[in-house]
Amino acid sequence: MGHSFESRDEVEVAATPEQVWDAIATGPGIDSWFMGRNEVEPGQGGTVRTFFGGYTPSFAVTAWEPGRRLAYGSPEAPDGRFVAFEFLIEGRAGGSTALRLATSGFIPGDDWADEFEAMTKGNALFFHTLATYLSHFAGRTATPVTAFGPPVADWTSAWTALRRAVGLGDDPAVGDTARFTVDGEHIEGHVYSVNSQTLGIVAPGGMYRFLQGFHGPMVAGHHLFSTVDTTTAERAWQAWLIDTLSGRDSR
The missing domain is CATH 3.30.530.20 (START domain)
Structure with a gap:
């Protein structure tokens, strides 16, 4: 078909x-x-x-x-x-x-x-x-940072946990303020894109995105406009996803 x-x-x-x-x-x-x-x-x-x-x-x-x-x-x-x-x-x-x-x-x-x-x-x-x-950020070049969370059995619960971890309510909208801390770095920005399977947040230092992997885990696919060690950043974000989706307080 x-x-x-x-x-x-x-x-x-x-x-x-x-x-x-x-x-x-x-x-x-x-x-x-x-x-x-x-x-x-x-x-x-x-x-x-x-x-x-x-x-x-x-x-x-x-x-x-x-x-x-x-x-x-x-x-x-x-x-x-x-x-x-x-x-x-x-x-x-x-x-x-x-x-x-x-x-x-x-x-x-x-x-x-x-x-x-x-x-x-x-x-x-x-x-x-x-x-x-x-x-x-026109004219600037970002470092892409990609991290994969653990397998997800219940996407409704996973998205609820993710929204809570970034300081958003159950029905986020473009323009809402998001706040979260990763590896000791506090990040504050606002939602620029959201639907039932994705979330995008823009902050002064970059764009932070979360996607529902097709037949897979939740994915963090970010773009950071600063000097960053990709390996270290990806490990920190993977740990953050694991903590967030397992119910541990990642903030």
Whole structure:
């Protein structure tokens, strides 16, 4: 059976077209808002690669117009699975930029619905993170920090514990204040993206994101705009997730 999909997102940000291009078309730029580590081989016919745990997709660049248009996608698998992305950039008066993203693809199988829901909610977080990066940190490069929590049997309880640990109520909304402490560092920021499977918080030093892993653990996928030892930070965040989701007070 399977399911074909297409979605469109648009945002206007206080960043130049050049800054937007750097964010979507360079490895360090993508590192600053997407997930894991990223590499870009520039030019049409080039490649965009992501390294996120054991997930290492490779996308062929099909359009490369610096400052205007970027498109890339995965090869079609034997079962028909693929995903493709197209970014359109348009400069506006006053130094702002309109950014449009079209995402399309195909998910195979009769059980596509759960995967599609997880992908849709995850993609919403990624796009909001890109917009937040361009609005707050344009021109800067972040260090991505990724940590995986323990297996989750009850996601309702896990999200309740997570919200409590970051100082949020049961029904958080964009703009709500979040406060939490990790490895002795107190962090205060506000929610910039939230849905039933993701949470994004922006603070002066970075963007902190939590995702419901598809058939897996809760994932912390952060972007820190400071000098940080990745190994130490990821261990601290893994310990924080374990404490939080086990019911121990991680604050």
